Amino acid sequence: MGIGWRPEISGFVAGLPGLRFAEVVAESVHAHGDLPDGLPALLDRGVAVVPHGVRLSLGGAEPVDPARVTHLAAVASRLSAPLASEHIAFVRAAGVEAGHLLPIPRSREAIDAVVANVARTTAELPVPLALEPIASLFDWPDDELTEADFLTEILDRTGALLLLDVANVYANARNRGEDPLDLLDKLPLDRVAYVHVAGGAEHQGLYHDTHTDAVPQAVLGLVTELCARHRPPALMLERDGDYPPADELTAELDAIAAAAGYPAITA
């Protein structure tokens, strides 16, 4: 059971007695020079810290920038991380930054692009790579495969692990009008390296995976369903902003742990 480490709550994270692992945004860690304040203390404690890339754009048609791959590899070594993770998404095209993770079409062409980029990345990474499928408000018009088939094929061809974000599963299912359990049933759950749990909110009939809201009960329910099928090695709360009072964060962590059947890390 872990949490996404952020400088804004570094004091809170440092105070979690049962913390065993944390995830840090890879781009916020320098390959050389000082680590962000508070991170060295975590590493000294023996907490496993996993770098989570957000800007590599592995789903982009353009080849991934070698400098970014090198950076991710360097950070992974620096943190002595057991693995690294990134997303099945793209963030830039034709030199324009989108500023966010965007979905790729579930087509053969896109699969080829992702697989090629992942290959370029894993060639340099000293540790295994886990891929996270993202939540998206919209789909591409020429999707050929279902999400389950799409993800399975990518994982098979790349040999990468799966970073399952339960909130994303919920968001996508809800926005498409599908059953999230369907997807859970079809995914290769034995490839799950760890799990994200995050909050979101509804705007204008669409569920937004904001990471700045509380985790809804439905998502916690999905966590339980997931663990009933195959308990993942680790789960973590992912929160990016609008941090609530410490009590609420604690309660949320405990709720996730309870839903997953893991011991609480807050006491």
Add this chain to the structure above:
Amino acid sequence: MTSPIEGGREGDHPGQPGGAPRSLATRQAELVEALTGGKPVPYGFDAFKVDAARVALLRKRAGEVARQWPMLAAGFGDRWTASFSAWAATRPTQGSLRDGWDFARHLRSKGELPAIAGAELAEREARWSYAGSAAPRARRVPAVRSAAGAVVVQVAGRIRVIRRRGWAALRRS
């Protein structure tokens, strides 16, 4: 990355009139432009949903810029997200520091920069030289800058605010 056409489907939306195969790269670029540059939503996408995504993106961007430019955001209060989004809707992001900087300069040129944001902009102008086209670079020479009634002097990296918001007090920061 293009792959050979399979059954005429690659890059072709079924039903799209007269479509020549367009690569994934092109179509990704089109989507990004629709989301960040105000271009029309590409054919076949659900326009409502893409627009919801576009708005959410702007909201997220506004939040990030507010973190880098707290006084600028505070000057707008509740209207921050709306005001920034309106300006940023057709301008793809250059990173939150530059976004905020460009926005602040835009406001200053129209005389609409909030008073409490003046010192913040003036200080950054004095510390770094930013031409708008590349990342800001630290200045080596002393500089004096002003914005919205605040005047800032920078010498060897140290800042002195001469006038802030109409106050005549001298302060050393």
Add this chain to the structure above:
Amino acid sequence: MQDTWGIPGPAFIVGYIVALIVVVILAVAHRKVLFRGDRSARVDDLGPQQLAYLNGGDRLAVYSSIGGLRAAGALGTAGSALVQTGPIPVGVTPLDSAIHHAASGQIRTRDLTGDQWVRSALDDLRTGLERRGLAVSPEALKQARLWAWAAGALALIGVFRLIAGIQNNKPVGFLVVAVVVVAFFTWRLARTRRIATDAARARMRELRERHGYLSPAQSPAYATYGATGAALGVALFGAAALYDMDPAFAAEAEIQRAAAANGFTSGSGSSCGSSSSCGSSSSCGGGSSCGGGGGCGGGGGCGG
């Protein structure tokens, strides 16, 4: 031509400088003794406002209290005056109560130290710290300032010699410089101001390390750390923490940003926050903000 006062020019200058050096050394040594404070004193059980006082005097203690009250929703601004926006939280210090009470009548921040109740709370705070050897007592300060008299006497001698020398048409260039230097030291010694003892300063440094997560550079989530966290952040890192926490409130309340001896020379977030997109970052791959912590963080659809 006769030497002024019978002492040759160069010899006098040398003697003068030596005298100055002796005075300075003695003054520094004496000050070290005076300001040493109680080595064994502990700061762990001090409240945020006491720590704030040690870091930045009355003003920072007031700011720390304001920070805590603001975070607890008890204070706000109307125009440029402080007002109550909520009831006084439980378990607050006398200084908190005093400030909250003063705000009921809409008071400007800078006038707070003039309020009687606030004033007496601050005095109690200070004497408590003095007793524990953490704050420098007024008596010790007065003693330290005595050295200004010595330097002043030296300056006076120099001036007399200057006058005599001019009357005798002697070259006085070096002497002028020397007198200016002595005058400068006189001024600095007379303006000696010290709040925290050396022992206290060392402890504060340790505290700042331990609570580094509250530094404005980390953009701490004040809601998570609570009102105590907010007050502590202001105490350890200066008024900049208040601006970090609630910039609109801090600006309205006319909080003076430079209020902290060594906390932070911040000035409108020049500390570039926690993210590294400050124009020179390498690993962030040009352009896009890295959001070390915010917004970029992983996953999903569009951040609401």
